[in-house]
């Protein structure tokens with residue numbers, strides 16, 4: 509097979525190398541269909557990472573099709589599509605048991621070298637020097653994936669033409685009664701029926717449901733992006749859906765572990781494991797679409813009814829507001845994000861609270877390191893956007 513091979517500082521070449529084989533019962537062989545050149549690969553290219561040897565195959569991020577599996581890999585079979593994380597994890601050690609996959613204790617046979625160089629070792633990594641296990645990487649036609657029952661994430665194949673055809677068939681034909689008449693708040697008659705029918709057909713088939721719903725939401729957003737002046741430019745949603753489905757074939761499809769929790773903002777933040785919160789504060793009632801603002805249609809469509817739980821953000825657009833109530837809401841959000849190390853809060857200097865009010869409020873929680881502002885006067889008449897960055901001391 510062909511692969512990108514490191515030959516020394518500033519010297520990589522595409523060369524013929526031996527095809528990988530199953531060596532252990534928990535291995536799989538993946539035929540690479542997409543691979544990445546990462547910023548980290550520059551460290552190898554520039555000769556900054558010790559223990560590279562001429563002939564090493566690089567590339568640590570890739571996805572593709574499983575073409576062979578060892579006898580102990582029960583969760584994958586030939587023909588599955590997978591994304592392979594760059595850290596190789598055994599699944600059984602203390603770190604793997606705590607979801608700290610990149611710290612796996614069992615996959616780097618040369619951990620002692622990394623220990624000596626950096627004080628500790630990570631898991632074995634694909635295509636990233638012998639100090640990290642010397643595993644051939646993913647800028648290659650095929651890769652041997654060790655512990656393939658742990659790392660690779662299965663993805664669905666994108667919708668094929670036949671599935672797209674069948675889901676779009678008769679979507680424009682009105683039925684007796686719309687299962688979700690609320691759609692008429694956002695859409696014209698024809699599009700509302702289209703979305704209603706599409707949802708019903710998507711839910712009939714669990715194998716394609718996620719993708720069909722996501723594509724449907726994007727088609728609905730497309731419809732929402734037209735106003736009175738531009739509506740003549742709008743193309744049929746069926747055409748848009750078909751184009752989006754075609755595009756998504758070149759990208760990642762949705763896999764079963766992707767989940768949308770649909771939690772209220774504060775609950776979501778409290779449970780989030782993240783280093784950074786980017787909070788984009790709505791200006792207040794002024795520039796929001798009221799109860800029929802854009803994101804609300806998606807909830808209504810997917811659930812088949814107006815959702816009972818409306819988070820603070822959606823309520824913000826609908827309730828009569830005072831500056832006090834607005835700042836209290838922001839305060840509650842910041843409080844529930846107190847564990848998140850870094851905040852970047854974006855706000856606009858109009859509406860109920862000024863940027864000054866917001867910055868004073870943030871300061872009651874933690875110091876602000878920097879404020880960035882952007883003058884949008886030219887396009888929106890007197891608007892200024894601020895992003896305030898603060899970090900936990």
Ligand SMILES: [Zn+2]
Pocket residue numbers: 546547548549568569
């Ligand atoms: Zn990378």
Ligand SMILES: [Zn+2]
Pocket residue numbers: 597598599600601602603604611612613614615
């Ligand atoms: Zn492990």
